[in-house]
Amino acid sequence: MDYIKLANALIPDNNLLPLEEYEKAYPERQLEKGAEVTRLAPSPTGFIHLGNLYSALADERIAHTTGGIFYLRIEDTDLKRKVDGAVESVIRSLNYFGLNFDEGAEIDSPLNKYGPYYQRRRASIYRAYVKNLIERGLAYPCFCTEDRLNAVREQQTASKEITGYYGKYARCRNLSEKEIYENLQDGKPFVIRLKSQGDTQNKITFKDAIKGDITVTENDQDVVILKSDGIPTYHFAHAVDDHFMHTTLVIRGEEWLSSLPIHLELFKVLGFKLPKYGHTCSLMKVDNGVKRKLSKRKDPELSLDYYRSAGYYPKAVVKYLMTILNSNFEEWERKNPQSDYREFKFSIGKMGKSGALFDIDKLNDISKAELATLSAEETYEFLLGWVNEFGTEKDRQHFTRKEYIIKILNLICGIGGKKRRKDIVRAETGVRLMDYFFDDTFAPEYGYRFDGATVNSVLEGFSALYDENDDNSAWFAKVKQVASGNGFAAEMSDYKANPEAYKGSVADVAEILRIAVAGTPNSPDLCTVMGILGRVRTIERLNAGKII
């Protein structure tokens, strides 16, 4: 068979360069020894998943702690998946979480010397290499229809054989020259398949940067490398792109492990140096009692936008991911509380080998701790950002009163006190915590535990005494005064010693006041709450809280 002639018939493109030209166009990167080049290579669906951020964070940390490059490549070989604006969305999402690309699609950088970073725009490179494979007799056209392929697969499944296009099932592999040209003459659509040289009897031990030694068998599948639309499949594009873009470390989900033999053969047959691979374990979720991989389809609540709209502090999400990525991160952080997480020595070897269940409790804990490191001003800015995008109209009005909000924040966060409070888990819950400070969102639930006469007497008694200029101890002395005036114990110790002698304790009196003023039996320091509300509104609420 004349392979040169065949290659020209199959790939008649006249814009292809000799292979050496491509090599020259993408020279080795000049980087320090040990610098890793990593990439995020999403398909442009626009849907950014927590799992994407998880592996992107690993990519980014490794590149940036080794003095390497982290770039963005768009795998748009499948047009069906394309969504407009998806690329910008990916970049924006990652930026929001503090991850920045050094080069790549839609990135404005002088480093962009290895593009185009959209696979569709790299068609000629792929086609040049496919053509070369055909010329070398290592690839061939396949005219099998989808129906035939499906029928074969069914038959293979029925007879419990390995499915796929290989061995005796690779019908087009043995087409005669005459048959091929007849098919072409008839205008039959075709794909180009790799003529696999592998044998599944041969085992290969492969060293994965995350998973360690993995045993795989050689690939013997004549996989499609060029689809009928002339665009390569992922497998082929991966080999070519990561070669020319000089990726040193490919981090990707473990779902790719099973196609690793294909990639191994492709790199070999193309004469490319194999990059290092690290296959990450997937983030899991418990669904109906079953543990399963997080799914884009089924878990919209795990899209990154979810965390934004729920008001999670972006750095908290990143830190949570860090704790899963490198389990020694938490310990390091405890020892270096002042350090930025970027100073942590990220290690790919420390990455877990089995899938971690997504733990919202842990995220919440990290999030509130992280928020508690912010000043009132910073907290305000963060909440304001959330309010502007996701808050209600009332929230937006409230947030125009910055001074007032800052006062509330100082109280809620315990700023200036002995201990920081950690009440705010995320922006949404934080904003709701402030509702009772505004008359239009004050929604009291008067769940008093005492009779109306007692409640009214306490409320009236305290109204008469209240002075907004009192300090905390003067204020509390008055609460005690009201307590003893109404048959409550002013001192907790007295009450504990002899509970029958009293209606209740000073704590119960404070609860009555708290319910009237804050609308709930739980709030931070009541004296301060009243101070923030001011004398007029405090008295108003004390009155409004009376039982008629």
Added chain:
RNA sequence: GGCCUUGUGGUCAAGCGGUUAAGACGGAGCCCUCUCAAGGCUCAAUCCCGGGUUCGAUUCCCGGCAGGGUCACCA
């Protein structure tokens, strides 16, 4: 089903031949206290099962079992 892979408390996990088997989240309790948080202290809870190897296995080997992934002209 074939192939690959994983298996330490409820969750994330250190440990990798001899340990009282770390720590964190969550849970329970106590202290503090005007309530709630926060904080401090304490407690409960784990080596998937069965065989080996070994003086000794959570750690090594084999076999089960269970979980996950994958078997496309999708990535």
